[in-house]
Each structure stands twice: as structure tokens, then as C-alpha cells.
Amino acid sequence: MSAAAARADAVFAALADPTRRGLIETLSRGGQASVSGLAKGLPISRQAVAKHLASLRAAELVSSERVGRTTVYELRPETLADAAEWIEMVGAEWDERLAALRKSLG
Amino acid sequence: MSAAAARADAVFAALADPTRRGLIETLSRGGQASVSGLAKGLPISRQAVAKHLASLRAAELVSSERVGRTTVYELRPETLADAAEWIEMVGAEWDERLAALRKSLG
DNA sequence: ACTATACGCAACCGTGAAGTTGCGTAATGG
DNA sequence: CCATTACGCAACTTCACGGTTGCGTATAGT
Numbered sequence: 087m088s089a090a091a092a093r094a095d096a097v098f099a100a101l102a103d104p105t106r107r108g109l110i111e112t113l114s115r116g117g118q119a120s121v122s123g124l125a126k127g128l129p130i131s132r133q134a135v136a137k138h139l140a141s142l143r144a145a146e147l148v149s150s151e152r153v154g155r156t157t158v159y160e161l162r163p164e165t166l167a168d169a170a171e172w173i174e175m176v177g178a179e180w181d182e183r184l185a186a187l188r189k190s191l192g
Numbered sequence: 193m194s195a196a197a198a199r200a201d202a203v204f205a206a207l208a209d210p211t212r213r214g215l216i217e218t219l220s221r222g223g224q225a226s227v228s229g230l231a232k233g234l235p236i237s238r239q240a241v242a243k244h245l246a247s248l249r250a251a252e253l254v255s256s257e258r259v260g261r262t263t264v265y266e267l268r269p270e271t272l273a274d275a276a277e278w279i280e281m282v283g284a285e286w287d288e289r290l291a292a293l294r295k296s297l298g
Numbered sequence: 299a300c301t302a303t304a305c306g307c308a309a310c311c312g313t314g315a316a317g318t319t320g321c322g323t324a325a326t327g328g
Numbered sequence: 329c330c331a332t333t334a335c336g337c338a339a340c341t342t343c344a345c346g347g348t349t350g351c352g353t354a355t356a357g358t
Contacts, residue, residue, distance in 0.1 A: 099208040103316085104201055107278075114285040117293070122334060134317055136336075141315090155325040155334050163286050170279045172213075173272050179220040180269050187223070209346085228304060240347055242306075247345095261304050261355040 093146075097169045100145040105130070106138050113148065113161040120156040199252075203275045206251040211236070212244050219254060219267040226262040 100106055109124055125135040139159055142148045146165045150157050206212055215230055231241040245265055248254045252271045257264050 094213065095208070095210055098204060098213070102201070102205040102208040105316090107200065107204070110282055111285070114282045115289060117289055120334075130316090131318065132334085133319085133336090137316075152335090157335070161282075161286055163283050166279050166283055170276050170283075173276045173279075176216055176220045176267075177269050177272055177276075179217070180267055183221060183223055211346090226304075227306095236346085237348065238305080239307095239349085243346075258305090263305065 093168065094172050096145040097147065097165060100142055100147055101169065103138065105135075106142055109135070109138060109142065110147065110161065110166075113159060114163075118158050118160050120158055122156075124159070199274065200278050202251040203253065203271060206248050206253055207275065209244065211241075212248055215241070215244060215248065216253065216267065216272075219265060220269075224264050224266050226264055228262070230265070 101110075105128070108128075112124060113119060121136050121139060122132055124139070125132040128135060139148065139150070143150055143159075147162055148159050149162055150159045152158075207216075211234070214234075218230060219225060227242050227245060228238055230245070231238040234241060245254065245256070249256055249265075253268055254265045255268055256266075
């Protein structure tokens with residue numbers, strides 16, 4: 087598997103979980119947040135949220151920095167753009183196929 | 193959870209698997225294919241491929257039609273577009289936040 | 299009519315992922 | 329200095345997922 091495919095693997099797997107997509111949405115609006123801050127209001131434990139953040143970080147969808155006794159997370163939209171690119175690539179190939187088909191049909 | 197979110201769930205979960213993304217890419221180039229045709233060349237059994245196709249169908253990423261003794265699968269690019277929309281939505285919110293931040297900083 | 303093909307269904311197995319609890323530790327605030 | 333807060337690490341449970349094999353059935357070809 088290519089490096090790009092491996093990256094897509096991690097990114098789409100990360101996006102597959104609704105809790106993680108929720109975290110991403112929150113970060114897209116709020117800018118930065120801590121583990122506890124993100125866990126507030128969610129029906130799962132802080133540790134569970136920390137695990138989700140770890141997988142988001144592994145997929146490079148977020149970055150984290152320790153500041154004092156908190157760890158601040160932030161969105162990395164470039165990686166999201168990579169995922170969108172894969173989708174657009176597939177869509178483009180489909181469109182090409184359709185165009186070729188129409189051409190061959192006269 | 194909203195209906196749109198439930199849909200995103202199924203779509204991103206379907207895209208998380210590299211075999212399924214491979215099937216989607218094949219269908220985007222080849223147009224249509226049968227179960228056995230898609231299984232040819234893959235290192236897994238026909239049944240495994242059939243299961244992947246079933247989940248792709250459940251996510252409405254492909255459609256299937258029985259013709260004779262084969263089942264023909266085809267890509268449904270509209271659903272892919274939905275996934276791309278979610279990503280773009282998040283990116284847009286991030287951009288808005290950045291713009292607001294720049295404004296507040298004068 | 300018989301054989302081979304293409305598929306679906308069901309049972310089963312192993313692994314990883316999501317969740318929990320418990321504990322240890324470093325930074326903050328009074 | 330002591331209590332509290334915010335984490336990280338580790339062990340454990342549960343369960344869904346990807347894979348397999350076996351079997352039944354309908355269609356196609358000879």
C-alpha cells in the first residue's frame with residue numbers, strides 16, 4: 087500500500103467515528119480546547135475523549151501542545167483537505183468514464 | 193443524532209476500509225462490475241468482497257442490480273459528494289473563525 | 299438432463315476498537 | 329504545604345468487523 091493510501095486509511099478511519107467528527111466540529115468553531123473542556127457535555131469519560139484525541143492526532147487531523155497542566159488541541163485543516171482530494175479524484179475518474187462513454191456512443 | 197449525521201456515519205465508516213476504497217476506485221474507472229469480477233485479483237475470498245459490497249450498498253455508495261446469474265454493481269457518486277460536503281463545511285467554519293480572529297485583533 | 303458458474307446465507311473465529319475503572323504524577327491555587 | 333485539577337498510562341471487558349468455510353439455489357452452457 088502506498089504512503090498516501092496509508093494516510094487515507096488513518097484519516098477516513100478517524101472520521102468514521104461520530105464522536106471524533108463531533109470533536110472536529112467543535113474545534114473548527116472554537117479554535118482551541120483542552121481534553122477536559124472537550125469532554126464536558128459529552129456522555130463519555132475524559133479518558134475516552136483522550137483516546138479519540140490521540141487517534142485524531144495520529145491521523146494528523148489535530149495538533150496538541152502541553153501548556154501548564156492542560157493539553158491544548160487544535161484543528162489541522164490541511165489533512166482534511168487530503169481526504170477531500172481523494173473523493174474528488176474518484177469523482178473525476180467517474181466523470182471521465184462517463185464522458186468517454188458518451189463519446190463512444192456518438 | 194440527525195439523519196445527515198447518521199448518513200455520514202455509514203459513509204465515512206465505509207470509506208475507512210482500504211479494500212472498500214479500492215472497490216470504489218475500480219468502479220469509478222470500470223463503470224460496472226460483478227462480485228466475482230471485483231474479487232478477481234484481490235487476495236480475499238469472493239464472500240469477503242460480497243460483504244464489503246453489501247456495506248457499500250448500505251451506505252448508498254454503490255447500487256446493485258441482479259442480471260441473470262450475476263449481480264452488477266455501479267458507483268453512486270452523489271453519496272461521495274455528501275461526504276465531501278461535510279469536510280468542506282468544517283473547513284469553512286474553520287476559515288470563518290480565523291477571519292473573525294483576525295478582525296478582533298485589528 | 300447435467301455440469302459448472304455466480305451468488306446469498308449462516309455459522310464461526312480472531313483481532314482491534316471503544317469504553318470503563320484505577321492509579322500515578324505534575325502543575326495550580328489558596 | 330496541601331488540596332485540587334488536568335493529565336497520562338495500563339489493565340480489563342465488550343462487541344463489532346473482517347475474514348473464513350460450508351452449504352443451498354438459481355441461471356447458463358453443452
